[in-house]
Amino acid sequence: MKVKKMLQQDRWLVPFLKQQKTGLFWSIILSFMTIFAAAGLMFISGYLISRAAQRPDNILLIYVPIVLTRGFGIARPIFRYAQRLVSHNWVLRFVSKSRQRLYDSVASSASKIRGQLQTGEVLSLLADDLDRLQNLYLRTIFPLGAGILLYLFVAIGFGVVNWLFMLWWFVMLAVIMIIVPLLSLLANRSRVHRQKQLQAQLYTDATDAILGLQDWISSGRQRDLVTYQGRVMADLAATKNNSMHFGWWRDFLIQMLSLILVITTLFWAGAQFSNNHIAINFIAAFTLAVFPLVDSFLGVNQGVSESSFYEDSIKRLNALPENTIKATPHLDVTDETVALKNVTFKYDDKTIIRQLNLTVVPGQKIALLGRSGSGKTTLLKLITGDILPVSGQVTIGGHDVSALQQQLSQLVAVLDQQAYLFDTSILNNVRMGNLSATDEQIKIAIQQAGLQPLIDRLPGGYNTSMQEAGTRFSGGERQRFALARILLQDAPIVILDEPTVSLDPKTEHEVLQQIFTVLADRTIIWVTHHLTGIWAVDQVYFLEKGQFTLSGTPTDLAKNATHFQQLLAMDDLG
Template sequence: MTSRLTARLAAASLLGAGGAAAGLGLAATAGWLIARASEHPNMAALGLAVVGVRFFGISRGLLRYAERLVGHDAAFRVLAEVRMKVYARLERLAPAGLPAFRSGDLLARFVDDVDSLQDLLLRVVSPYVVFVASAGLTIGLVGTLVPTAGVVVLVAALLCATAVPVLARQLVRRSEARQAETRGELSTAVVDLVQGAPDLIAFGAAKAQLLRAGRADAELARVARAAARTAGTGSGLTTLLAGLCVWGVLAAGIVAVDNGQLPGVLLTVVVLVSLASFELVTGLPQAFATLERVRRCRERVDALLAVDDPVREPTDPVPLPAAPYSIRLRGVRARYPSGRLALDGIDLDLAPGDSVAVVGPSGAGKSTLAAILMRFLELESGMASLNGVCLGDLESDALRRVVGLAGQDAHVFDRTIGDNLRLGRPDATEAETRAALAEVGLLAWVDGLPNGLATEVGEHGARLSGGQRQRLVVARALLGDFPVLILDEPTEHLDPGAAGALTANLLAAASGRTTLLITHRLSGLQTVDRILLLEAGRVVESGTHADLIAAGGAYSRIWNREQGHLIRSE
């Protein structure tokens, strides 16, 4: 936390203490004024008290307003710092480190748990600062006038500040600690329900998912009711102690008046000041309950911040080498986040202008290879270099200005076609965006839309077909004009004929740049310089399309099977 934020929090605490002092001053002067006025003195004797009532009344309102203004401003600034810190952590974890968290629970950590941290400043620290200030003033004033009454206030204040909140915390500990997890479970259930609605309905599982969300909601409501009951119990005990304290102060004050130790007019001051001070302690039990919830939310946020980076950034990064770029992999081994070996001794050479295709079944390690080249995943062993410089010695952001990725799960934003394209290059002209669309075969379709490039694509590209969405992602990568381009399953969601045509278009569009094409389809690979067939993380065959067909191995069998399916579909 910066020194400026610390100063703001200190100022808010002082303003709160000032507001509490003004409230006590108002109670004291108003009580004295009422009691003294009952004796019908000369009006001049009441003038100072009347001014005091006005002063303290106005001051209390202004100080409380200022305390809330400064306190909330400081809390929101702290909240912004924490949220940016969490977002920066998520950015470092993405994409390889995020699967360790469920998407809905991750959303709850980033939104609800982070938001709950502001309660530590507004509902825990501030009430205690105000209470300490008001209790100290009350004990000092009442104790000076009636020492016995001061002891009564001191005992009651200690009980309200310690015993009652501790009891409330013990009662609420389990429910408040459970609230953060339950909120995460409900968020997960709702996100799964919304995002997976088509599949849930198609397979008749929507009712079960609704029941799951309903159970999480009912559990959250039960936890909230338990917390409310505990808060009510704490408030009741605090009110009881306040009432007993006032009666005790009144009794001690009456004895002091009878003994001539206290003027009768000041008895009202002693009682009203004691009563006013206990108006400020009603929030203490809830503050302890809030502290328990904030503690648990902080643990969940800290658990997210403590996750190790999927890749280690160099402390002294090497400058990016000059173009043209070549990539070399030797003996590369890497594991999935789950721990399963994904790549086992991969060798790969990408010279400037090369086009290499990596094929193989699902789980063979193709996408893991792309993650290695993008520095989304750390090597377990082996070497990966760019122009002879180890990838691990380069700053990741600098590397990604050279190596671009069009992934099969790339995000399409709920904006226009043009906005999604310009994500690859914000300063691209309309002519350049249209050229990128033409290269992937989307230009004629876009020109046929009423709004053209200004057409909204919907959330996750919901208004596009699967093939159109994939072509848009590839067009965005082409517009980025990366020297090294990785195309991860660009023909996903396309029929075999369209897949072959798009592959040929992409390879022609990427001509002149280093291209790594990852695909499970073999159509359109006749023109690539080299093909690698992966199985279980190893290269089992390598060569041109013609060479691999002539060899009659696994690649040839996959090709024949694919062609047979294509003939039958026609």
């Protein structure tokens, strides 16, 4: 019932199976034909060897088995090759579409996913879970489908000759292909679950260790880091080793059951055909035909036993939010006015934004101040469409932001605390703001961001590699490169999410001055904790518990608002 409910709610496997059922059908049929050709080859070869050993008077008496042996010998690799082409093409289609869908889901709900999952867990989804589902098809669904067909074919084939022996085969195949796999699945489930947990933990721990490596080194705890990572890897190795031992014993049991089938088939064929000079050749034929079937039995058993891996991967993928970017018509936005009307937003049962109203006209500069947890970041996410309000409306140019998802990057640009810079050239990094921009346009944006003196000092100039996360440059330089991206993006609305929080006061002042100078003609919504550069904005809003408690121009607030005066004194800006 649990599996049935999971499949009914599945958004990753079942829809693709329905869309690509023709390819699935032919993959299973070709798998069956491969096994059938292998069994047919052994059957005819056994008959031919036995018949040839009787030294027939005329070669024509064994001519047909010779031709059939060649035919099955050629057919087996042909069917095998065709099956691999069809099945791998089918699986590659699935993997390609699934990866694209996963990237779209992560990209469209980045802020939500970032709040729910650690970086290592996202890497585990991308690198591990989709590969698991690829193996689900290749090692479980295809072999299982072919195995069921084989199960029916063999049972019917023996039933034509002897229905009592058909019942024996029916029971033995049920044990080998149904009972043993199910028992194996149940017995190994906890081990598989533990292995998945440890693998996911390795991803998470590895990313934490890399991102926090400097802190480990600064605290002198490198040995503790290595010891801890080694302990997790040892646990994973032990769990995998236990699973391998379990698999060996399971396969040994299948081999023993298959041996019983071979022996009973040999005795049955001897009793069935020994009284006929011609039919006696079927003793070797039936016995040898069992051996190719054993390989398929093992494949089915292994595939079903591994389904616990897939179950957890399916759950994690289905737990991801749907792609929130829907195909919508391009809307004509004329005045770029940002408006929040009676907006309320909640995380679970906690209200973060409460009945908020805000209007920002084109070209206006506003600053949002407030303590941590007051709702500033949530307010920005509402404007960028990363989250949607519980009630009320967020609009740009009179259009709801949910209807502008596909063109929102043309309207809103975001400069946050630490823009990510890639391990590629300066030109390529800045080009992220506008992929169709020319090199000349990129250079102009870099000059406007105040970076030309820096570029002139670099031996590689604009082609200098920025290294991973832009570590070649200082924090202020990295923020200026991010500003160049914003300039190149040319969006009329710019959101500044504490872009200078990690900079020293002098660099902070210089970067903010550069930002407000080059973005003078744009709308700016700026979240900040202190008041460096506050005189550059037109309006200041104080947010507390999801509502505005104080607002006004910097000049008016400096004269009349005690709280604002206290902040000015703390920042030594008065």
